[in-house]
Amino acid sequence: MRRxxxxxxxxxxxxxxxxxxxxxxxxxxxxxxxxAAEVSPAQTCTRDVLAALALKWREDKVLLDQDDKKLxxxxxxxxxxxxxxxxxxxxxxxxxxxxPIALAIAQGTDHEDAIMKQLGTESEGVAADCAxxxx
Numbered sequence: 001m002r003r004x005x006x007x008x009x010x011x012x013x014x015x016x017x018x019x020x021x022x023x024x025x026x027x028x029x030x031x032x033x034x035x036a037a038e039v040s041p042a043q044t045c046t047r048d049v050l051a052a053l054a055l056k057w058r059e060d061k062v063l064l065d066q067d068d069k070k071l072x073x074x075x076x077x078x079x080x081x082x083x084x085x086x087x088x089x090x091x092x093x094x095x096x097x098x099x100p101i102a103l104a105i106a107q108g109t110d111h112e113d114a115i116m117k118q119l120g121t122e123s124e125g126v127a128a129d130c131a132x133x134x135x
Contacts, residue, residue, distance in 0.1 A: 045130035048075060049090050050119055053126075056094055057101055057115045085133035092129070093122045 039047075055072040058064060064072065079087035097118040104114035 041134040042127070042131040045086050045089070045134055046123070046127045049086055049093065049126050049130065050123060051075070052090050053094055053097065053122065054115055054119055056090075057097065057118070058111075060098070060101075061105075061111045086130070089126060089129045089133070093126055096125075097122050 052072060052075040055064065055068055055075075058068070059072065075086075075090075078084075079090070100121070101111075101114045101118050104117065105111055109117075
């Protein structure tokens with residue numbers, strides 16, 4: 001389970017563009033290029049929503065371990081009560097992805113594989129929604 005989560009989080013970082021050469025410790029953090037190396041609010045939103053989607057879809061099938069449960073709960077606590085844009089994006093994409101995941105599982109696809117495929121499908125829309133709300 002832990003290996004899958006690490007793979008999932010790594011994939012999410014790649015999907016959102018956060019895992020690139022600029023993230024190494026050797027990056028110079030001064031000058032005009034420093035601004036380009038910073039993570040934008042849209043990237044943060046995308047990363048957080050995709051991570052929450054992965055955890056929630058996983059929770060639909062199996063119990064989450066304590067660390068994963070805390071991560072999902074932290075997202076929900078920060079966003080659900082205030083009905084933030086991130087929460088609205090999460091709800092829309094969660095509903096859109098739940099059906100295809102259930103169908104894929106019913107057709108014999110592994111649950112984790114179905115989630116990863118759906119994250120790939122949803123990532124572009126999540127990124128666009130996050131960019132639209134953080135302008």
